[in-house]
């Protein structure tokens with residue numbers, strides 16, 4: 001049934017011979033790469049993580065977003081000519097200058113990955129984590145990627161407090177419940 005959801009590729013009828021590098025494979029990088037390929041450009045997409053998708057892949061949990069949606073979109077984009085390169089950290093594995101020299105244009109779609117800490121007493125205590133450290137290690141395990149126990153944050157049997165009530169906070173609640181947390185309390189400033 002899933003295969004029936006295959007989306008027909010829209011292959012560009014004319015090629016511009018322009019080469020474009022897209023840095024980052026979240027929704028911004030994916031959308032930019034697809035539109036540029038459909039306009040006839042030759043597009044390479046660089047992602048520093050081991051899989052394509054940005055926060056769609058390892059941020060938003062599997063119970064909220066079926067990862068086959070990303071895989072299906074990637075298959076369509078491959079058919080349209082987009083090349084995917086994972087485990088390439090632009091600025092470290094490839095100098096940014098080289099991209100600028102080798103390509104006609106470079107799209108920066110690296111997202112916003114700096115977590116915002118709380119400057120309050122107790123912030124440094126054991127057991128206080130940033131949401132993405134909790135969610136990323138969980139998503140990787142759910143998707144079959146090896147995560148050493150030392151890096152995995154489990155909420156099993158714990159009394160969990162989630163600070164923040166947006167998408168990220170609710171994903172932490174859903175994940176903590178699925179781990180088997182003893183209790184989950186959410187605090188929201190609004």
Ligand SMILES: Cc1cc2nc3c(=O)[nH]c(=O)nc-3n(C[C@H](O)[C@H](O)[C@H](O)COP(=O)(O)OP(=O)(O)OC[C@H]3O[C@@H](n4cnc5c(N)ncnc54)[C@H](O)[C@@H]3O)c2cc1C
Nearest residue numbers: 024025026027028047048054055059089090110111167168
């Ligand atoms: C837990 C969580 C839940 C969310 N839930 C929802 C939701 O339900 N609905 C909704 O609409 N939005 C949701 N969001 C927000 C949404 O995920 C983001 O707005 C969106 O992913 C931003 O897209 P982006 O492409 O700009 O960045 P990202 O998705 O962050 O992708 C950026 C990518 O760039 C890569 N990158 C960065 N620097 C480099 C580099 N130098 N070289 C190579 N690669 C690099 C990163 O590894 C990353 O894969 C959620 C966010 C989080 C954290």
